[in-house]
Amino acid sequence: MELIDLAPLLPELILVLLVLAIITVDLFLSRTAKWILTPFTVAGLVLVGAACIPVWGVNERIFEGFYVVDDLSVFFKAATVVIGVLAALFAPSYLAQRRLPLGEFNAILVFGLIGMFVLASSADLITLFIGLELMVMPAYLLTAFHKTDRYSNEGGLKYFLLGSFASAILLFGISWTYGLTGSTRIEGMSALALAAGPAGIVAIGLLTVGATFKAAAVPFHFWTPDAYQGAPTPITGFLSVGPKLGAFALLVRLFAEGLGGMSADWFTVMAILAVVTMTGGNIVALTQTNVKRMLAYSSIAHTGYILAGLAAFAHAVDPDIRAQGIESILFYVLGYGVMNMAAFAVVGMLQRDPRRFGGLGGFAGLAGRAPWLAAGMAILLLSLTGIPPTVGFFAKLYVLIATVDAGVAWLAVAIALNAALAAFYYLRVIVYMYMRDPEAEPAPIDRSPLGTAALAISVVGVLVLGLFPEPVLAFLQASVSSLF
């Protein structure tokens, strides 16, 4: 028996050690020294990020082909680290105000990241499923993290029940696939599925439902609002981004790598899902008067835009254009990750008083009370709308290029109209911040230096990546090329 070379697994191994280290260190820290956990976690994550560098360009399959470390997975892992770091920076002061344990939060968060890493690297449906569960279990826990809050409990329970349901469907799809084709390998799935005839379609249908459930696409989105609303706000930011990143890693692996060969067959489904998701998410978001819920629903709309990238991949024939579809997904997921987490962080900062629930009223007159915070939030909202020069604009642009290039211009038109629709509710927050007077008893603002610094970095990042996306684009294109 030969020994498996674990070098490509270095980032994952460090992550696992980090979890154990956090739990251990937490035990020995006094109540006043718990803050050390945040720099400790961030440092660990940075180390993980650094460990991704030697893995770049390895392109190796390990564990008998169950696990693949290719450049695509490295991109997902790097993006995961960015999101993880932001989550670790945004959460502490919110948690401290509610006396929620920081150590447990960090440990669970990093655990979730492991799941995302595994998802990104899965070369087999079994690995995929394990990764998914590793990711969503911590997500359920995080949703219910505020143990004494009934909304948090309710959200966690709903998320858990519906999520398990979706996992079961996905698993059912996997078993169908295995039953029909005798294989669970992702690569080359489409040839086998095609040979299986109509039964193969059922298998793929089940996989699609399971996967889009996790990505919160309409009509499989019903778990999101309650889960997002109930969870502590910075955690909501992470939930709207992290598991989404994982879900899209799953979708890319499954549909682009596995079923890419029969993309003409699932293009229509994906395109319709994309349009329904973006429109549905936007319409419901329009009616929200609570910023937290609005952001939760709008995250569904963003899922729709990202799905359009997958549809573009499916429709295109030329490999370069197909690659563009996947690239647009990756760019969007990363850009969206940063801007949305930061936007949720701002909502969290306005909830220093735990009775505040992120209503629009709390934003009234913010420009007068906290001009820098308001300006930052305004930039984030403009980015979410897709106004240049922000990363959100470039992300939408990328999807538009991919769809137009793939010859599905109607999808691009749908995105454009939806973006205008979304402008209405995003700009409403700006209206409150800049054009209304503050409430009689304005919400106290949390100005913890750590969260503020992370927010400033995110806002600057949103602008810089919007103006000069070239470095990320180069990284992106190189990583996607490992797929084709």
Added chain:
Amino acid sequence: MSGLPVLSLVVFSPLIGVLALLLVPRDNHRAARWIALLASLASFGFSLALLGYNTGGAEFQYREDLSWIPAFGMRYTLGVDGLSVVLVLLTTVLSVVSIFYSWDPIRVRVKEYYAAMLLLMVGMLGVFVSLDLFLFYVFWEISLIPMYLIIGIWGGPRRVYATVKFVIYTLVGSLLMLVAILAVAIAHASAGHPFTFSYETLRGFGYADGLQALAFVAFFLAFAIKVPMWPFHTWLPDAHVEAPTAGSIILAGVLLKLGGYGFLRYSLPLLPDAAVSFAPIVIALAVIAVLYGAMVSMVQPDLKKLIAFSSVSHMGFVMLGAFVFNVQGLQGAIFQMISHGITTGALFLLVGVIYERTHDRAIAHMGGLNARMPQYAAIFGLFTFASIGLPGLSGFIGEFLVLLGAFQYSGWVAAATMLVVIMSAVYMLWMFQRVFFTVPSDWMRRWWPSLKDMNRNEWLALAPLIVLVVALGVFPGPVLDAISGPVDRIIEAIDASQGLTSFRLPW
């Protein structure tokens, strides 16, 4: 001139002003005002260098070209032809005027106000000098948000409604335009060329008829909403009524020109076949806009609304001139844009003058102002006549040329449009009479003792516009010379086109 990036200096010196404003303490209004004024003056000063534009030289001068996002062939390409030069100068002049005029009226959140004004300048100037479609789009969108804030924060009572309407309208158009820009660039790239958004490269390419038609419609929506053309004009009266005076000046003076500029720069040369085929319907809409704007102006009870609707009428002239496809029409269209910018800008400023004194703009509340404010009446009269199109003032040249062009296209179109010359005299003179000559209303008498004639600052703000409106009316030559090159190029592109040949449009 060599070596100095004049255009970048023109576009970005206001941005430096914005950055400087960030460092000013919030309650230091004086410093904020001076910084804004100096930044806009700097931009104006640099834009004067464009007077050295050589009408006989290369098409685009003062070019700057830098790589920006090579992955998609996006470049930072700037350059101006005669059309851009006149519009850039209009923009810098009107920006300086409106920033200077805001000195007294704007008293709350002064720093943010000037930052928004300067940012708006960056966006507008960028639109006029971009030679890369992507860069153009970025500037186009950048110009949107500051105006949203200016109306929404410093506007009148229904400002939020007006500003949201303005933004949503404009965004719908511009996002569709983005799709069209991508479609055009991708069509060019998929013919085997490298991916580029360069205007000069994309311009000469023969796009398929279907793409031309769809892209034309998308561009049309974006530009027609901005112009605004009937029936896409409904945001304009709301926006104008609620906007602060300086916002109205910029909105009418420059922002509407972005639409007209878009048609002349992009729609016509880029998609000539579609432009030819769609011309009849655009002309029909333009004539409707001209007549409708004038008719609605007649019944407006509010000074600002009246001028806003007269803008719809005047901008209809621009559209008409642009789509009759002859030298007179196109020259008239461009001249009309400049003249409308100056005249309407001045009229909004003048409305602001009385609004500052009485906090009201209802025509019914005015009357007899001539007795208390003779200077004001004289200047208001000057611009009233300019707006009507009295010979010797700038308004005449543009309308006359457009009508001349329209006559060559069709006698009926010209005849219908000609009616408006009378109608505009009716609504403007009637308004003038009610405001300045009749017996003062009881309401106005309350203000009578405190009513003062124009002060020094107001005179200073108006002075450049007074000079320009007369100078351009008497010596239109330099402007017409400058724009003759661009006009010839548009005509060339149009003349070479047979229209859409592969299918017929319903008209």
